[in-house]
Amino acid sequence: MTDDRLRVVLAEDSAVLRDGLTELLTVRGLAVAAAVATGEELLAAVAEHRPQVAVVDVRMPPTHTDEGVRAALRIRRSWPEVGVLVFSQHLETGWVTRLLADGAAGLGYLLKERVARTSEFVDALHRVAAGGTALDPEVVTHLMRARRRSAVDELTPREREVLALMAEGRSNRAIAERLSVTERAVEKHVAAVFTKFDLHASPADNRRVLAVLAYLAESAS
CATH class of the missing domain: 1.10.10.10 (Winged helix-like DNA-binding domain superfamily/Winged helix DNA-binding domain)
Structure with a gap:
């Protein structure tokens, strides 16, 4: 039987949040193909599972600086058919600009503290997976000011x-x-x-x- 659920790969270094997101998305009818803790594991998971969308935090091990967003850039360039949703508490304007440099199709950037409802997050995942865009208004505002x-x-x-x-x-x-x-x-x-x-x-x-x-x-x- 064909599995028509949206396939997702999660990259989040917090085990509690990673498990919570996995359960949340599964309950909402999405298929979490892999949930990993590092940028390198994310790239390997995308190569193996070819999900429709990858959820990525900005700062991940080992240095907790920009490993996640660097992996997101790699995904955009190596697997352009895979949507990327950056989900982070950090707003890195320079990295947003680089992510958007090749276009906005299949890209999202949401701030964790500003997602008020689970439905908003799930809707954003579906939109990005379909080739759309999902940018938090705060991200747009910072880019404008930059x-x-x-x-x-x-x-x-x-x-x-x-x-x-x-x-x-x-x-x-x-x-x-x-x-x-x-x-x-x-x-x-x-x-x-x-x-x-x-x-x-x-x-x-x-x-x-x-x-x-x-x-x-x-x-x-």
């Missing part, structure tokens, strides 16, 4: 709010509900963001993702 000059500076406060919600993968209708405005008003704000980022309609590109990432192009080059 740039001295960019098209982001031209956005109005409301357009910035819309952009942050777009980064969460929300539809225009969901954004309208969150901001208590009409869907038509959101469409106008989204169109304004596209214009200010000079993003034109193309069947090959997702302008919603590109709008979030356009300001990274200069620093990543």
Whole structure:
């Protein structure tokens, strides 16, 4: 019988959190192919199991500095079909920029303390596995601040709010509900963001993702 569950590999050095995530995801109907404690073990697990998505912490053994995110970069380059969701208490702007340098498809970055509901985490996993993106609004805000000059500076406060919600993968209708405005008003704000980022309609590109990432192009080059 074919197993249609979403296949996940977990990399988390805390045994308690690793076991907890494994149980949580299993209960939610996902298949945890492997749960490991180091970046090297993560790479080996991805090579063996070829999951649809890998969950990675930033700081892992042996030095607890950047082993996890370095492994995430290796996965992005060696197995581009595998989605990567960075799940960490640490926000490393420079590493986020490097992870996004080759595009946002199949990439997420969530901060542990800001995930309020299990459903949000599971939804983000499914979105990343499907080739989408899931960026915590706090991550987007820090990336915006890291740039001295960019098209982001031209956005109005409301357009910035819309952009942050777009980064969460929300539809225009969901954004309208969150901001208590009409869907038509959101469409106008989204169109304004596209214009200010000079993003034109193309069947090959997702302008919603590109709008979030356009300001990274200069620093990543």
